[in-house]
Amino acid sequence: MSSEELAARGQTTAAQVRKDLSHFGSFGKRGLGYPVDELRARLRRILGIDRTWNVGLVGAGRIGLALFEYPAFRARGFDCVAIFDSDPEKIGRELGGVVVQDPSAFEEAVRALGIELIVLAVPAEAAQEMAQRGVDAGVRGILNFAPIRLNVPPRVPVEDVNLVMELEALSFQISKDEPDA
Amino acid sequence: MSSEELAARGQTTAAQVRKDLSHFGSFGKRGLGYPVDELRARLRRILGIDRTWNVGLVGAGRIGLALFEYPAFRARGFDCVAIFDSDPEKIGRELGGVVVQDPSAFEEAVRALGIELIVLAVPAEAAQEMAQRGVDAGVRGILNFAPIRLNVPPRVPVEDVNLVMELEALSFQISKDEPDA
DNA sequence: TCGCGCTTGTGAAAAGATTCACGAATGTAG
DNA sequence: CTACATTCGTGAATCTTTTCACAAGCGCGA
Numbered sequence: 001m002s003s004e005e006l007a008a009r010g011q012t013t014a015a016q017v018r019k020d021l022s023h024f025g026s027f028g029k030r031g032l033g034y035p036v037d038e039l040r041a042r043l044r045r046i047l048g049i050d051r052t053w054n055v056g057l058v059g060a061g062r063i064g065l066a067l068f069e070y071p072a073f074r075a076r077g078f079d080c081v082a083i084f085d086s087d088p089e090k091i092g093r094e095l096g097g098v099v100v101q102d103p104s105a106f107e108e109a110v111r112a113l114g115i116e117l118i119v120l121a122v123p124a125e126a127a128q129e130m131a132q133r134g135v136d137a138g139v140r141g142i143l144n145f146a147p148i149r150l151n152v153p154p155r156v157p158v159e160d161v162n163l164v165m166e167l168e169a170l171s172f173q174i175s176k177d178e179p180d181a
Numbered sequence: 182m183s184s185e186e187l188a189a190r191g192q193t194t195a196a197q198v199r200k201d202l203s204h205f206g207s208f209g210k211r212g213l214g215y216p217v218d219e220l221r222a223r224l225r226r227i228l229g230i231d232r233t234w235n236v237g238l239v240g241a242g243r244i245g246l247a248l249f250e251y252p253a254f255r256a257r258g259f260d261c262v263a264i265f266d267s268d269p270e271k272i273g274r275e276l277g278g279v280v281v282q283d284p285s286a287f288e289e290a291v292r293a294l295g296i297e298l299i300v301l302a303v304p305a306e307a308a309q310e311m312a313q314r315g316v317d318a319g320v321r322g323i324l325n326f327a328p329i330r331l332n333v334p335p336r337v338p339v340e341d342v343n344l345v346m347e348l349e350a351l352s353f354q355i356s357k358d359e360p361d362a
Numbered sequence: 363t364c365g366c367g368c369t370t371g372t373g374a375a376a377a378g379a380t381t382c383a384c385g386a387a388t389g390t391a392g
Numbered sequence: 393c394t395a396c397a398t399t400c401g402t403g404a405a406t407c408t409t410t411t412c413a414c415a416a417g418c419g420c421g422a
Contacts, residue, residue: 002399011330014399015381022401030400031388047349048356055348062250066243067344072328076345117351141351143344147253149192157354159347163248163324164257166340167236168228170298170322173338175229183369195369196411203371211370212418 002033052077056115056139058130060085060100063145064121068095078117082109086126103130110137119143120150131158183214233258237296237320239311241266241281244326245302249276259298263290267307284311291318300324301331312339 003014003021010017021027021034024046028034044050055078057064067073068080083100085091090100101109109115118134120127120142127146134142135152142158144150150158184195184202191198202208202215205227209215225231236259238245248254249261264281266272271281282290290296299315301308301323308327315323316333323339325331331339 004399013381015383016379018400019380019402026401028400029388030386031390031398033399046353046356048352049349053348053352062247066247069243070344072345073348076349078345078348116355117348140355143347143351155358157351159350161342161344161347163251163342164253164259166324166342167234167254167259167298168230168257169340170324170338171229171234172227174297174321176227177336185369194411196413197409199369199371200410207371209370210418211416212368212420214369 001036001039003028006034049077052079053117054113054115055080056106056110056113056118056134057083058085058103058106058118058120058134059122059126059145060087060090060095061121064119065095067119067121068098080119081113082115084109106130106133107137110134110139116140117143119145121145124148182217182220184209187215230258233260234298235294235296236261237287237291237294237299237315238264239266239284239287239299239301239315240303240307240326241268241271241276242302245300246276248300248302249279261300262294263296265290287311287314288318291315291320297321298324300326302326305329 003017006017007014018028021039025042027039027042041050055073057068057080060068060083064083064085068083073080080098083095083098084103084106085100086103091102093100110118116139118130118139118141120130120134122130124146127144127148128150131142131144131150131152135156140156142150142152142156144158144160145162147162147164149160152158184198187198188195199209202220206223208220208223222231236254238249238261241249241264245264245266249264254261261279264276264279265284265287266281267284272283274281291299297320299311299320299322301311301315303311305327308325308329309331312323312325312331312333316337321337323331323333323337325339325341326343328343328345330341333339
C-alpha cells in the first residue's frame with residue numbers, strides 16, 4: 001500500500017505519512033509502497049500494543065463502568081483486571097468476572113496483578129490522592145477523567161479526557177462564524 | 182490576575198496566554214493584569230458558552246447514558262433534551278425526565294426541540310447514517326464516540342473521542358523509553 | 363506631579379511542523 | 393539486459409507556532 005493510499009485513509013498527506021514513518025525507521029519499498037502486515041506489526045511494536053496491558057479501574061460510577069464494559073478495550077489489549085470504589089454499596093459486587101474492591105486494597109492489587117495503567121473515573125476531589133497512590137504503587141500511566149490537572153512525576157504520562165471541553169470546542173467552532181447572536 | 186498566574190494554572194507560559202488572548206482582543210490592563218470576572222465573561226462569550234445548548238443523545242448504551250447522567254454537562258450549559266435508541270427494550274423508558282425515543286422520531290425532535298448538538302454514541306455501523314440525518318435535520322455540531330471518521334459538510338464541526346486511542350497513547354509514551362521489552 | 367515597579371500587547375527571532383521536490387530503489391515488461 | 397513507471401526517504405523551502413524582548417501603559421506613593 002502506498003503512502004498516497006495510507007494518507008487518504010488517515011485524512012492526511014502522502015508526504016506526512018512518509019515523514020512520520022521515517023522517524024521510526026525505513027518501512028517501505030521504493031516503487032512498491034508499504035507491506036501492510038509488516039507495517040502494522042512494526043507499528044504495534046512501536047506503540048507498545050504488541051502485548052496486553054493490565055488496567056485498573058478506579059471509580060465504578062457511570063463512566064467507569066461504561067468503560068469497563070466497552071468490549072473494544074479488551075479487544076485491543078487493555079485488560080481491566082481490577083475495579084475500586086469507595087461506595088460500600090458497590091464493594092463486593094461482581095462485574096464481568098471482576099469484583100469491586102475497597103480502595104484500601106488498591107496498592108496491594110496493583111502489585112499483585114501487575115497493573116501498569118489506571119483509569120481514574122472518580123470525583124475531582126479524590127483524583128489527586130488516587131493518582132499519587134497509584135504512582136507510589138508502581139502505576140506507569142493514567143487515563144484521567146477528573147477535571148483537574150494531576151500532579152505526578154514526569155515519567156508517568158497522563159491523558160486527560162474532558163468531555164465538557166469537547167462540547168465547548170464544538171460550541172466555539174459553531175459560534176465563531178456568527179458575528180453576533 | 183497576571184498572565185504569569187494564568188499560565189501557571191493552565192500549564193503554559195505567560196507569553197502564550199497573552200498571545201492567545203490578543204487574538205480575540207485586548208483584555209488586560211498593563212501593570213495590573215486581567216480582570217478575572219470580565220475576562221471570564223468575555224471568554225464565555227467568545228466560546229459561545231454564554232447560553233444553553235440543546236443536546237440530543239443518539240445511542241442509549243453504557244457510554245451514552247453515562248454522559249447523560251453526568252451532572253457537569255447540564256451545569257456547564259449543555260442540556261440533554263432527547264435520547265434516541267433503536268433497541269425496543271429501551272424505547273419508552275424514562276431517564277431523568279427524558280424518554281428514550283425511536284430513531285424514526287429523530288428529525289422531528291431535532292426541529293421541535295431546537296437541538297443543535299448531538300452526541301453520537303452508537304455502534305460504528307450506525308454512526309454515519311445518524312450523522313447524515315442529523316446534519317440534514319439542522320444539527321450544527323457532533324460529538325462522536327464511534328471509531329470512524331464521519332463524512333459531514335465542513336460547516337458542521339465534529340469532535341472525535343476515541344478512548345482506545347488514549348490508552349494507546351499512554352502505552353506509546355511508556356514503551357518508547359524502554360529500548361526493548 | 364513625578365518616578366518607580368509591574369504587566370500588557372506585539373513585532374521580531376527562534377523553533378517546530380508541513381510541504382515540496384527529487385535522487386535512488388524496486389518491480390515489470392519487452 | 394534495458395527502459396520505464398512507481399514510490400520511498402529525505403534535504404530544502406515554506407508555513408505555523410512559540411518564545412523572546414521591549415516600548416507603552418497603568419496605579420501607587422511621595
